[in-house]
Amino acid sequence: MVQARDVWDANRDGQIDAGAPTGSNRKLCIIDSGLYTGHEDLSGVNVTGGYPSGWNQDGLGHGTHVAGTIAAVNNALGVVGVTPGTVNLYIVRVFGDTGDWIYASTLIDAANRCASAGANIISMSLGGAKSSSTERRGFDTLYS
Numbered sequence: 001m002v003q004a005r006d007v008w009d010a011n012r013d014g015q016i017d018a019g020a021p022t023g024s025n026r027k028l029c030i031i032d033s034g035l036y037t038g039h040e041d042l043s044g045v046n047v048t049g050g051y052p053s054g055w056n057q058d059g060l061g062h063g064t065h066v067a068g069t070i071a072a073v074n075n076a077l078g079v080v081g082v083t084p085g086t087v088n089l090y091i092v093r094v095f096g097d098t099g100d101w102i103y104a105s106t107l108i109d110a111a112n113r114c115a116s117a118g119a120n121i122i123s124m125s126l127g128g129a130k131s132s133s134t135e136r137r138g139f140d141t142l143y144s
Helices: 062-071 104-116 133-143
Strands: 027-032 047-051 088-093 121-124
Touching: 027 062, 027 104, 062 088, 088 104, 104 121, 104 133
Parallel strands: 027 088, 027 121, 047 088
Antiparallel strands: none
16 A cells, blocks of 8 residues: 555566665664564564564564564565565564553653664554653654
């Protein structure tokens, strides 16, 4: 639905086009419910680590879904990501298997851990009420 293939395979030959923009040499941090590292569409994706212990589990499945949308490899299975297998991932698990909401301070801590891990991009697929002043201050500080 995001038409990602139009970015990296404009001629539709199934290969990443020469000169196509990719996520290579970038580290993308996903703040979500973890990552099922054994997923067939993520085989070969460079996952550089995560936080806290248990980041490499995802009973909810949402973090793995987000990772697939971003980086699923171009194989004969499942889906292909926006930047297929080229971006480096770092995972920060803030949601448990129920997906219950977390404190603003937990979210800010997660974003700071992404920055400390060298992330160029942070992905947060979140829903809920407006952000709090704690979140606004925390993200403004991180952005600065």
